[in-house]
Amino acid sequence: MPQIILNANNLMSGNKTALLAVPWLGMLTGLLGNLSLLSYFAKKRETEAIVVQTLGVVSIYVVIAQLAMAEAMPLPYFMVTSLVVGTGLVLNFLNYFEMLNDEVWCFWEDFITVGGLSALPQVMWSTFVPFIPNTILPGAIAFVAAVAAVIMARTGKLSEKGLKFVGAISGWTATLLFMWMPVSQMWTNFLNPDNIKGLSAFSMLLAMIGNGLLIPRALFVRDFMWYCFFSYHSFFLLSFYIYDTPIFMLYFLKKAVIIIVEWLVYQKHRIR
Numbered sequence: 001m002p003q004i005i006l007n008a009n010n011l012m013s014g015n016k017t018a019l020l021a022v023p024w025l026g027m028l029t030g031l032l033g034n035l036s037l038l039s040y041f042a043k044k045r046e047t048e049a050i051v052v053q054t055l056g057v058v059s060i061y062v063v064i065a066q067l068a069m070a071e072a073m074p075l076p077y078f079m080v081t082s083l084v085v086g087t088g089l090v091l092n093f094l095n096y097f098e099m100l101n102d103e104v105w106c107f108w109e110d111f112i113t114v115g116g117l118s119a120l121p122q123v124m125w126s127t128f129v130p131f132i133p134n135t136i137l138p139g140a141i142a143f144v145a146a147v148a149a150v151i152m153a154r155t156g157k158l159s160e161k162g163l164k165f166v167g168a169i170s171g172w173t174a175t176l177l178f179m180w181m182p183v184s185q186m187w188t189n190f191l192n193p194d195n196i197k198g199l200s201a202f203s204m205l206l207a208m209i210g211n212g213l214l215i216p217r218a219l220f221v222r223d224f225m226w227y228c229f230f231s232y233h234s235f236f237l238l239s240f241y242i243y244d245t246p247i248f249m250l251y252f253l254k255k256a257v258i259i260i261v262e263w264l265v266y267q268k269h270r271i272r
Contacts, residue, residue, distance in 0.1 A: 026184030036174030116173035
């Protein structure tokens, strides 16, 4: 909300340049992550998590709309994003209240699996353009692999473990998309430090506190994916305030290892 208010103030004052501090690619990864996790929790009928993810989708979409108004995001990408978000919210709403055909829901699950897996490497690559060649090759390769995996799963050509792996792709892809969101923001801050006034530090602080508070919940339900997501974001956002870019990257890698070790130790004690 603080970022939305700041963007609105900058738009009303005609300061569109300030909105360049918010990378639309980073916001897009967060939006796709929210939408994928919304479908994940809608399928599991977790009402609280559904509400949180829905609010996340709506709030990030508002920011993206503001970026489009400031011409910081290409209009064609915004139109496609709007279509996907609208469709996703409607389908998840209908599925939660058991008003959706199973075949339609299966198609939507396949769509977010293919779409998320295709978008992840492409967005990661595009973040560092023009320092690397501008190409759609990463997304194209991931798209072919995702389509092949979905077709094999639907035609019964995968083992039981293979089916579980394909079924978990959308959830893990959503988590990784979320994880890339602050990386994109960090890179934008590094390249354009003069525009950082257009970024709401209070929004970062609220996100850090919220993610930190949900770490115990992830441990309680023994959800490794959820635990990685919340822990990662808490440490990542905290590093925005503490470290410069080179030290920050080392700090992030160290924390990623610590998160995994903590989880394994916790699971070991639970088994005992």
